[in-house]
Amino acid sequence: MRLPFFHRAATFEHGIHPVYHKETGSLPIKRLPFAPRLIVPLSQHIGKAAVCCVSVGEEVRRGQVIATADGFVSLPVHAPATGVVEAIGVMLAANGKMVDSITIRVYEADSQEVQVRAPLDIESLDKKELLAAIQQTGIAGLGGATFPAHVKLSVPPETVIDTLVVNGAECEPFLTCDHRIMVERTQDLLRGIRYAMKASGAPRAIIGVEDNKPDAIAAIQALLPADGTITVQALETKYPQGAEDTIIYALLGREIPAGSRPAAIGVLMNNVMTLAYLGRLLPAGEGMIERVLTVAGPGVEKPGNYIVPIGTPLRFLLEQVGARGSAKEIILGGPMMGMTISSLDVPVTKGTSGVLAFGAEKLEQEARRTYACIKCGECLSVCPKFLNPSQLGLLAAKREYAEMAELYNLDRCFECGCCSYVCPSHIPLVQQFRIAKAVNREKASA
Amino acid sequence: MSMELRTSPHLVSDRSVERIMKHVVLALLPVCTFSVWQYGLSALALLIVVTTTCLATERFLNRAAKQASTLNDWSATITGLLLALTLPPAFPLWMGAVAGFVAIAIGKALFGGLGHNVFNPALIGRAFVQASFPVAITTWAPPFAVHRFSEFIPSTLTLPFMIPNDNAAWIAAATVDGFTGATPLARWKYEHFVYPVQDMLTGAASASSGETSAILLLLCGLYLAARKFMDWRIPVAVIGSAVLVAWAFRLYGGEAFPPIHLVVLSGGLVLGALFMATDMATSPVTPLGVWIYGAVIGVVTVMIRYFGGLTEGVMYAILLGNALTPLIDKYTQPRVFGTRQQRKS
Numbered sequence: 100m101r102l103p104f105f106h107r108a109a110t111f112e113h114g115i116h117p118v119y120h121k122e123t124g125s126l127p128i129k130r131l132p133f134a135p136r137l138i139v140p141l142s143q144h145i146g147k148a149a150v151c152c153v154s155v156g157e158e159v160r161r162g163q164v165i166a167t168a169d170g171f172v173s174l175p176v177h178a179p180a181t182g183v184v185e186a187i188g189v190m191l192a193a194n195g196k197m198v199d200s201i202t203i204r205v206y207e208a209d210s211q212e213v214q215v216r217a218p219l220d221i222e223s224l225d226k227k228e229l230l231a232a233i234q235q236t237g238i239a240g241l242g243g244a245t246f247p248a249h250v251k252l253s254v255p256p257e258t259v260i261d262t263l264v265v266n267g268a269e270c271e272p273f274l275t276c277d278h279r280i281m282v283e284r285t286q287d288l289l290r291g292i293r294y295a296m297k298a299s300g301a302p303r304a305i306i307g308v309e310d311n312k313p314d315a316i317a318a319i320q321a322l323l324p325a326d327g328t329i330t331v332q333a334l335e336t337k338y339p340q341g342a343e344d345t346i347i348y349a350l351l352g353r354e355i356p357a358g359s360r361p362a363a364i365g366v367l368m369n370n371v372m373t374l375a376y377l378g379r380l381l382p383a384g385e386g387m388i389e390r391v392l393t394v395a396g397p398g399v400e401k402p403g404n405y406i407v408p409i410g411t412p413l414r415f416l417l418e419q420v421g422a423r424g425s426a427k428e429i430i431l432g433g434p435m436m437g438m439t440i441s442s443l444d445v446p447v448t449k450g451t452s453g454v455l456a457f458g459a460e461k462l463e464q465e466a467r468r469t470y471a472c473i474k475c476g477e478c479l480s481v482c483p484k485f486l487n488p489s490q491l492g493l494l495a496a497k498r499e500y501a502e503m504a505e506l507y508n509l510d511r512c513f514e515c516g517c518c519s520y521v522c523p524s525h526i527p528l529v530q531q532f533r534i535a536k537a538v539n540r541e542k543a544s545a
Numbered sequence: 546m547s548m549e550l551r552t553s554p555h556l557v558s559d560r561s562v563e564r565i566m567k568h569v570v571l572a573l574l575p576v577c578t579f580s581v582w583q584y585g586l587s588a589l590a591l592l593i594v595v596t597t598t599c600l601a602t603e604r605f606l607n608r609a610a611k612q613a614s615t616l617n618d619w620s621a622t623i624t625g626l627l628l629a630l631t632l633p634p635a636f637p638l639w640m641g642a643v644a645g646f647v648a649i650a651i652g653k654a655l656f657g658g659l660g661h662n663v664f665n666p667a668l669i670g671r672a673f674v675q676a677s678f679p680v681a682i683t684t685w686a687p688p689f690a691v692h693r694f695s696e697f698i699p700s701t702l703t704l705p706f707m708i709p710n711d712n713a714a715w716i717a718a719a720t721v722d723g724f725t726g727a728t729p730l731a732r733w734k735y736e737h738f739v740y741p742v743q744d745m746l747t748g749a750a751s752a753s754s755g756e757t758s759a760i761l762l763l764l765c766g767l768y769l770a771a772r773k774f775m776d777w778r779i780p781v782a783v784i785g786s787a788v789l790v791a792w793a794f795r796l797y798g799g800e801a802f803p804p805i806h807l808v809v810l811s812g813g814l815v816l817g818a819l820f821m822a823t824d825m826a827t828s829p830v831t832p833l834g835v836w837i838y839g840a841v842i843g844v845v846t847v848m849i850r851y852f853g854g855l856t857e858g859v860m861y862a863i864l865l866g867n868a869l870t871p872l873i874d875k876y877t878q879p880r881v882f883g884t885r886q887q888r889k890s
Binding site (some may be wrong): 344436457466479489516521522 | 880
């Protein structure tokens with residue numbers, strides 16, 4: 100039980116306090132112009148890729164479906180701009196893979212109004228129709244997980260969801276797009292929460308927001324419904340507060356049983372951005388054609404939050420925000436769990452929550468000497484999953500990957516990066532764990 | 546533009562091995578200074594000779610193993626300073642050099658260097674000279690001797706492999722009142738004499754060079770703990786368990802056992818608990834293991850003192866704790882998140 104006098108904000112055990120660099124949190128969202136060409140991958144979500152339903156040379160209108168969902172665990176893709184289909188074929192994606200994509204040449208003179216929409220009366224829909232309508236919006240988990248929203252909200256009949264947890268923690272340094280969404284699109288967010296409650300059958304929703312965003316908490320509080328079904332709770336500013344395990348523990352005091360989904364303890368979790376887009380797109384009957392993302396880091400001149408059409412090449416995006424020539428490392432997502440990209444010709448997709456640019460100074464700072472583990476134990480005191488990264492690292496160095504999984508719970512690690520962050524010996528622990536997991540997976544499938 | 550591919554996390558903290566070690570050296574400097582103030586030239590010479598031997602041994606073995614120098618990680622400096630602080634101030638310098646060599650060569654390099662060593666290197670060095678030179682390591686000198694800044698204590702300058710010079714005449718000339726040459730623990734063991742608390746807090750009792758001023762040691766330890774360069778739980782567990790056991794013996798055994806302040810403030814318990822038991826590489830990493838390890842050291846220290854042949858027990862207690870560390874770690878793995886027994890509602 101928590102003592103109210105000592106805990107102002109709810110929180111989890113362990114974790115770290117990096118420098119947050121949330122300077123862009125006070126800047127209003129701005130719209131980015133259209134790139135001359137948009138590259139729209141057919142698979143921007145977890146599940147089966149969409150099936151292309153346009154052909155080369157065909158004119159597409161902004162908002163039009165250009166690829167249809169292939170089954171239940173799949174999402175349609177909408178045209179992010181009015182233009183003409185220039186190519187259909189494999190293109191480089193952010194993860195370094197070649198994926199099927201539709202390239203659209205944007206009509207420069209066009210007003211780029213959303214031309215295809217089918218407004219809905221949500222109240223008249225039953226659960227099944229509501230879920231089908233959500234699938235048609237093409238919304239995937241916008242926090243970066245990209246799990247199709249309608250699949251997440253489809254609760255099996257035997258499962259009872261008692262709480263919808265709305266994740267507004269935004270614990271990753273630099274990222275502030277969720278923050279701006281909560282401040283500027285509060286109505287959309289609350290509408291989206293109500294749709295998600297209806298679709299999942301959850302009787303209440305709790306919005307968890309880190310206490311470094313008091314304006315977001317105030318904005319939400321001012322619009323909360325009087326019946327108390329939706330509440331907002333301040334969370335301690337600590338990384339990784341926004342991870343599934345940690346935020347649910349912080350808000351409800353429940354641990355998701357190891358290896359289970361939150362539904363096992365009656366909880367469903369969605370990101371604020373996902374629900375804000377749901378609240379915006381669903382009643383208008385529009386598709387997911389753009390998203391708000393944070394562009395920041397010392398490598399850009401105009402950091403901020405931008406509305407970016409899906410498919411915008413990163414080169415164009417960085418030109419627009421004044422990328423400095425010295426930018427050497429581009430990270431998609433946050434600095435703790437995001438990934439670097441090898442080419443600027445990859446497009447923004449539904450899961451891109453941030454683009455961070457760093458220069459050479461950061462790389463020099465990281466070119467540090469690695470020591471043997473001195474067993475300081477700091478990694479144990481920061482691991483939010485209570486693992487023993489020190490021991491896992493020693494085993495990884497000896498390539499005893501099976502033992503790591505069997506005796507030291509390697510598979511519970513979700514690669515939050517806290518252990519690597521604090522390691523005074525500068526051991527690349529998370530990377531070692533990724534390799535170990537990959538080897539174990541390969542062995543299991545062989 | 547050439548792009549760098551890196552794996553997450555892309556942010557790093559400013560913690561580093563050098564930084565931790567540097568701060569430990571920094572925290573040891575006041576203790577060293579006080580020891581020189583107490584014992585003069587002999588203590589200074591001992592600190593310099595032992596530390597230099599440790600650094601030279603480390604560098605020599607780096608070269609022999611064709612490795613880059615590891616002197617700049619500052620760990621050999623810590624070993625040298627700590628080792629010198631655990632030796633009697635009048636310890637012959639050549640024996641100090643032997644201790645320094647053994648500490649680094651056998652205590653550390655043999656296991657593979659920093660992080661791989663099983664035992665605290667400084668204590669390996671001390672254990673070696675304790676077994677080799679039992680007389681010299683129990684020959685004490687009086688603190689605050691009049692001539693301490695102009696003359697060495699005679700035994701300090703003993704030639705290698707010679708019988709240590711006799712200090713009796715020097716001590717007689719240097720001290721005002723009669724100096725018994727025995728530590729508080731020894732005087733309790735053989736005479737049932739209780740040293741006054743204030744002398745033991747401020748360094749007026751005779752003992753090893755660095756173990757005498759409990760107040761100064763605690764302040765330095767507090768600095769390290771506050772800056773998170775030391776695990777505060779270990780000294781708390783060591784001293785706490787020693788106090789508990791000593792208190793229980795005093796309660797049920799009465800006058801046959803020493804008062805608590807004698808147990809805590811003598812025989813290097815404070816120095817050992819703060820600076821030796823907390824050596825990261827040789828202490829457990831698990832939250833529960835740290836407490837068990839500290840408690841074992843505290844209890845064993847008191848047991849050795851009360852029932853063993855030695856008057857002091859901290860060194861062997863810590864070495865035993867070091868030996869148990871892998872076992873303690875193995876059986877105190879933390880409970881993984883999501884494995885708590887769900888309460889039935």
